[in-house]
Amino acid sequence: MARSGTLAGPRRRGGMGLARREAMMGLLLVSPWLLGFLIFTLGPMVASLWFSFCEYKVIQPPRWIGLGNYQRMFADELFYKSLSVTTRYTVVSVPLGIVAALAVAVLLNQNVPGARVIRTIFYLPSVVSGVAVALVFSWIFNYRFGILNYVIGLFGIRGPDWLGRPQWALWAFILMSLWGIGGNMIILLAALQGVPVSLHEAAEIDGANSFVRFWTITMPMISPALLLVTIMSIIGSWQVFTSAYIMTAGGPAYATLFYLLYLYRNAFNWFEMGYASAMAWVLFVIIFVCTLLTLRGSQNLVHYEGA
């Protein structure tokens, strides 16, 4: 006590000064992020909200038109098309992708020799995303000479003209998204590895078979990871751009006019900055609502340890 008293003495004198100095230093060191947030996130978001109420074609200054852009959106068939394309893509590719990622993660969690190598292979597509993948897949999906239809043909089925037919083009993109499940798979695998073995052993002694154990122990334990993966996948699916830009340019007959592709064209091909800003805000609201709904809907399903 006496020792700590003597130590506290000189400290107390400078106490206020030290805390203030730390606060100053803290704010100073955090300022790069704070500035970046204001300049590159908050500022642009506020600006784009304002632009969304303006006609703004870059060469002239923005002109206030109230809800004009939003009204136009309601009448814009291509806007609806892009909305429907992206929604359908999300509704199919996200659940399929998560189920596939979970299935692979469960298989890899079985401690078979070589699991590490297979895990690496599954993650590899996430590293080479973008242009290279789009180039490779445009050849793979080729109607007559593509390897995919060749493989399908081996089973006696005639493969469709993947990228040339409106009813098939989106399926090509969904198939491609399944190729990239590795990122989600690794998150789920890590969650699976975090499930305590003791829980499974206890349930096994109580006579629960592996199916029951999966639903009553594994699923609740990995539910936070599943939720995270779901939200990230939904956000990602609304941002498909490069593959659509390179492989189909939105075609055929706008069948792959993804939301971001249409937004890009409005902004950077037609310089409709006001309209594009309105679209960006609608996108923001969509993603926000999707995230909120996922969180709400999963409230009773997600189990948090110790909560």
Add this chain to the structure above:
Amino acid sequence: MTTVASVRRGRSRRRLVREVARKLLVYLLLLPLTCFIIMPFAWMVGSSFKPIGSGIKFPPQFIPNPVVFTNYPLVFKTIPFLMYTRNSLIVTLTVIVGEVLSASVVGYSFARLRFPGRDLMFIVLLATMMIPYPVTMVPTFIVFKILHWVDTYLPLTIPAFFAPPFAVFLLRQFFMTVNRELDDAAKVDGCNELRILFQILMPLSKPALTTVAIFSFTANWNDFLGPLIYLSSARMYTLALGINYLRSFRGGGDLAPQMAAAVMFSLPCILLFFLGQKYFVQGIVTTGLKG
């Protein structure tokens, strides 16, 4: 006694059989899936050694016959591949430096210092990780246009110096795990915050810093939308734009040179992934974000 032993032996043999059957089943299910993942890679590499014109040949072949090496030099002849590579390296390396430096400083502040508004700011930072790039794309472009930064690398690199949230989050989480006594001791010795960060925390945080650098490299090397928006003159193109450009050239529209370009383009990321695999996995798992 003997009966018990034989029952036990029978049970353990049955167990073994079941165990082997289970593993076989796992392999049986994994094999087609793994083939599905490998196929495009095999197709890409294989096709890069095929003769010109094999893109429109039926049946398509996996293993090139004859093997041809001319596609690689053809890429260099058709597009200024080296110049694009240099451009990509300029952008990517600048971003890495900016991101690692700024995110370390900010991450340190969030992890170690007390200042008013810290917790609120950190929540805001987490929230911004959810905001998709397209939402801010248009006004940010307008700002850079007003600044006359369009068709320079500044719009692609300068934002990285303002501590991107993903990197801050990752480093902050890592700094929190480093024992505080070390920097307390340094403080007693009269070190200031920046020296503690650069001389104590950062050397101890090499795994986290490597993770940030690797993620930043792949994200920016592969970035297509950013360069597409900001770079208009061909001599400024990054490799991602450049190899897409290859298609519009005579002779570049064929399968083989395109695949050769795709192989060369993705090689750095693949190599980096194999060298730093454990950092990758660590990064994805701690943040739940994909590259």
